[in-house]
Amino acid sequence: xxxxxxxxxxxxxxxxxxxxxxxxxxxxxxxxxxxxxxxxxxxxxxxxxxxxxxxxxxxxxxxxxxxxxxxxxxxxxxxxxxxxxxxxxxxxxxxxxxxxxxxxxxxxxxxxxxxxxxxxxxxxxxxxxxxxxxxxxxxxxxxxxxxxxxxxxxxxxxxxxxxxxxxxxxxxxxxxxxxxxxxxxxxxxxxxxxxxxxxxxxxxxxxxxxxxxxxxxxxxxxxxxxxxxxxxxxxxxxxxxxxxxxxxxxxxxxxxxxxxxxxxxxxxxxxxxxxxxxxxxxxxxxxxxxxxxxxxxxxxxxxxxxxxxxxxxxxxxxx
Numbered sequence: 228x229x230x231x232x233x234x235x236x237x238x239x240x241x242x243x244x245x246x247x248x249x250x251x252x253x254x255x256x257x258x259x260x261x262x263x264x265x266x267x268x269x270x271x272x273x274x275x276x277x278x279x280x281x282x283x284x285x286x287x288x289x290x291x292x293x294x295x296x297x298x299x300x301x302x303x304x305x306x307x308x309x310x311x312x313x314x315x316x317x318x319x320x321x322x323x324x325x326x327x328x329x330x331x332x333x334x335x336x337x338x339x340x341x342x343x344x345x346x347x348x349x350x351x352x353x354x355x356x357x358x359x360x361x362x363x364x365x366x367x368x369x370x371x372x373x374x375x376x377x378x379x380x381x382x383x384x385x386x387x388x389x390x391x392x393x394x395x396x397x398x399x400x401x402x403x404x405x406x407x408x409x410x411x412x413x414x415x416x417x418x419x420x421x422x423x424x425x426x427x428x429x430x431x432x433x434x435x436x437x438x439x440x441x442x443x444x445x446x447x448x449x450x451x452x453x454x455x456x457x458x459x460x461x462x463x464x465x466x467x468x469x470x471x472x473x474x475x476x477x478x479x480x481x482x483x484x485x486x487x488x489x490x491x492x493x494x495x496x497x498x499x500x501x502x503x504x505x506x507x508x509x510x511x512x513x514x515x516x517x518x519x520x521x522x523x524x525x526x527x528x529x530x531x532x533x534x535x536x537x538x539x540x541x542x543x544x545x546x
Contacts, residue, residue, distance in 0.1 A: 233407040233425035233512070234502070239291070239324075239359075239380075242270040245417040249279060252415030257404075257426060259289035259324055259380075262310045266295075266302035269310050277314055287432045291324035291359060296334045300343040308351055320435050323352045324380060327360040327367070338366045338373075357403065357431060371400050378431040380424070382406040386511065399511075403428045427515060474532040476514050483509055491532060494544045495520060 237257030238244075246252070258280050261270045273290070280288050292307040311317060325344060329335055341358070348356055357378035360367045371379070381402035399405060405425045412419035426432070472487050485507030492513060495501040501516040514530040521528045524539050532540070 233405065233423075234515075235411075235423055236404075236426040237287075237424055238411070238413060239289070239406065239422045239424060240276070240416075242272050244421055245272075246276070246415060247417040248415045249283075250415070252413065254283075256286045257289075257424065257432070258285045258287070259291055259424075261326070262290035262292060263303075263306045264293035264295065266298035266306055268293075269306070273310060274313065281314075281318075285320075287320055287322070287435065289322045289324050289357070291326045293326045293328070293330075294336050294341065294344055295330055296336045296340060300340060300347055304344060304347045304351070307348070317352060317355060319437065320432075322355045322357060322432070322435055323348060324357050324359050327358060327364055329364065335365045338370045341366070341370055355435060359406075362400065375401060378403050380404040380406065382409075382422075384408060399427070403431050405511075425515075427511075428518070474509050475530060476509055476511065483507075488513070491517075491540060494540050498543045499523075 235253075235255075237255035237259070239259035241261040260273060260276050260280075262273045262277075263269050277288070277290065290307070290311060292303065294303060307323065311323075317323070325341070325348070327336060327341055345356060345358070357380050359380040359382065360370075361382040362368060371377075379400060379402045381399055381404065383399065383405065384407060386399070386405070386407060403426070405427055406422050407425055409422050410419060411421040411423035413421045413423070472484055474483070474488060474491060477483060488509045489505055489507045491509075492501075492503065492505040492507075495513070495516045496503065496505055499516070499520060501519070503512040503516055517532055517536065518528050518530050520526075520539070521530075521536060526535055526539065
């Protein structure tokens, strides 16, 4: 089965990721970097990296704080605020991320501590905070079930090369960003342990521009047009869509119709230049491209291919 091939939308780096040559690093819309930890630690490279990303005019730039249980939340929020205030605070397109993991040698952070940190932080950076965590972090599932609408930067490396070709959306807890690897070899970095991320929903980042977002747009085409037409390789599959079988991510291939999924993928690839394989499997990449398609045509964005989405799929396939 085909492996999941996530997008390389941008890195998040710690002070353990030395940069050897900025000129060699690819251009990314999204960067996030460690700023602080606990009540007093500040990354020794934060100031340099933050200033450089601003110089490069990175579209979405984030600073993250590693939360610990051995100091007060007031002290930790103040630590991050000092680091950002040294750069004049946050600008449009910039955001704060709470890094919620486990720290060797000290007690695990509790859900109530995360709630308190976020409450205090939102007094300074309202609407500009996203939470980084994973389902292996103690307390995360309890927190996520309570705060299902909170912006989430989710780490899960199991989704790549999974034997089933990728797991169901429920395994990603409604994530906005998926950190899919911690071992990317990115030009310009001195090591090959870079965290790389795939943005599943740009809405949080777009909201960082109150006066209008410069979020990634399709390549310029005729007004309202889908990207240039190239005939699909599966003309014979067109009639299948008229049955209007609802398609969506599932945890098992046996619940899907591979021929109908292939037709859908053919249209998205050949009509919309989607980056994915036409393999008959409705996995994370197919859903991500369905969401982009729905957004482009002003449809309800849910990743499901129902009657309205099928109607537009058929339309662009036939025109």
